[in-house]
Amino acid sequence: MKAIELNIEKALYFAEGKFNDNKDAAVEALTKVEEGTGAGNDFLGWVNLPSETPAELLDRINATAKRLQDNCDYVVCVGIGGSYLGAKAVNTALADNFEYYYAPNPGEPKVLYAGQNISEDYTAELEKLLDGKRFGIIVISKSGTTTEPAIAFRILKEKLEKQAGKTAAKDLIVAITDASKGALRTLADQEGYETYVIPDNVGGRFSVLTPVGLLPIAVAGHDIKKLVAGAVEMENSTKHSGDGNIAETYARMRNALYADGKKIEILVNFEPKLHYFNEWWKQLYGESEGKDHKGIFPAAVDFTTDLHSMGQWIQEGERTIFETVISVAKPAVERRVPSDEANLDGLNYMAGKRIDEVNKMAELGTQMAHVDGGVPNMRIVLDSLNEHTLGALIYFFEKACGISGYMLGVNPFNQPGVEAYKKNMFKLLKKPGY
Ligand code: PA5
DSSP: OOSEEEEOHHHHHHHHHHHHHTHHHHHHHHHHHHHTOSTTGGGOTTSSHHHHOOHHHHHHHHHHHHHHHHHOSEEEEEOOGGGTHHHHHHHHHHSOTTGGGSOOBTTBOEEEEESSOOOHHHHHHHHHHHTTOOEEEEEEESSSOOHHHHHHHHHHHHHHHHHHOHHHHHHTEEEEEOSSOSHHHHHHHHHTOEEEEOOTTSOGGGOTTSHHHHHHHHHTTOOHHHHHHHHHHHHHHTSSOSTTOHHHHHHHHHHHHHHTTOOEEEEEESSGGGHHHHHHHHHHHHHHHOBTTBOOEEEEEETTGGGGTTHHHHHHSOSOEEEEEEEEEEOSSOOBOOOOSSOTTSOGGGTTSBHHHHHHHHHHHHHHHHHHTTOOEEEEEEEESSHHHHHHHHHHHHHHHHHHHHHHTSOTTOOGGGHHHHHHHHHHTTOTTO
């Protein structure tokens, strides 16, 4: 099978007319993305990024990752929004579910995350964990001025300098920021940190395949060359309009459903490791489409866990939702339900079956129930969870997001609304100038 397949059959049934009608709009939107003729076209650097990523950049990132791996037991990735969600999504998807319960092995540091909240407890507890430990910092901010990561970095930098000494700390800090602007660039140049540049024409939420995502992913021990290769494959197969372009198909289907009154899309997984992939996706679609009082609200659930909390709403609540399921065809290992002589729990009817078979039947049963209950359902099937399929999935969602946003009639590449809370917060904090 291909790295990724998309099945829209169980959604088409609900809005086939509108899907057939939006073909031309999709072609126009795809052209805007590919040829840079739409609003926000100065932020299209992600479109050909995978195929244009130089091998030397990936080698350099791997060398930096090796330095951090060799010298750290913990590497704290400091960033917020697009400056951390992609790395966390991939690292969580590829890690052992219980990785954080194991002590770090030499050369295999744990990647931690900070700067995505302003919680005093989170900060203090992180400091406590890092007390006396060998740690490093990857600080990521495109603007270089975002409050949350700036506070976290100020604290962690001071701690690292105290613990390791200022000279050693310099080699344990890597900054990823703008080529020339912003406070982080000034600081990094002044302190002599190794730096990577976030390209001007790539917005935060589209930046996971730049050093923003690639360095923390490499530090976690994953193969960034395979990740980029997966993305290149998807880049090549989504350049032109047609049935083979699954990004275009997904964008068309969700816009047809939206036009039919389905205002909320729920991204569903049946693998807990994909929880943060959902979070990354929520940012990508929420910030790209939610503007001008328009846009599908991106929600997410982890099944079967949330079938026991949100299941009732999805089955019988207001019929304004549709689902997109990410299904992983093959788990990494094989485990079966054991037989039990007493059979007090009545489970012997499934004894000997793989746990994944039970999961897949839950998936199928849920799809049937939700479709019967009036919830259109799309399915994205990944062959297995690995760097290649995740690279393809990331690019698939990015491309579909660009097409979908243009079909909706918004500029998918700005986020003016994000500033509103900041202005109020700065005023309340009496920041000079506010
Ligand atoms: O997608 C976006 O543009 C935002 O979510 C940013 O990534 C986020 O606000 C962090 O910004 P910065 O990297 O400038 O610190």
